[in-house]
Amino acid sequence: MGILPGCTEFESGFVLGLLVGEGHFGGDGRQPQVTLRMHVRHEARFRWLEAALPGGRLYGPYNHGGREYFQWMARGSYLREVLVPFLATCRPHMDEHIASRFDAMCERYGLDGSGARVR
Numbered sequence: 001m002g003i004l005p006g007c008t009e010f011e012s013g014f015v016l017g018l019l020v021g022e023g024h025f026g027g028d029g030r031q032p033q034v035t036l037r038m039h040v041r042h043e044a045r046f047r048w049l050e051a052a053l054p055g056g057r058l059y060g061p062y063n064h065g066g067r068e069y070f071q072w073m074a075r076g077s078y079l080r081e082v083l084v085p086f087l088a089t090c091r092p093h094m095d096e097h098i099a100s101r102f103d104a105m106c107e108r109y110g111l112d113g114s115g116a117r118v119r
Helices: 009-022 040-052 076-093 096-108
Strands: 023-027 032-039 057-064 067-074
Touching (some): 009 023, 009 032, 009 076, 023 096, 032 040, 032 076, 032 096, 040 067, 076 096
Antiparallel strands (some): 023 032
């Protein structure tokens, strides 16, 4: 497993756990994005994530349909150059469902395991 810049091995594993357990691998049709959305009671985790992964961006809190949540997103060069290569090294630790979602994002947006565009 890779280690994220500025993070310890434990912190990198913690990020992987958050993204595998609660994250979404997709995009907006123009660019890929990784999204993590959780209840506002997890604000401390989001503040830590915001500091640990400064290339991502925290949004919220939102109140929509009676649900209160924060949303963290990674896009652009940070996603391509840091997060995708990290996740690619962690792929053996993903179950089939999560790995297929990650692969679909990479395929749809033309990313290889290094984060480079392949189109």
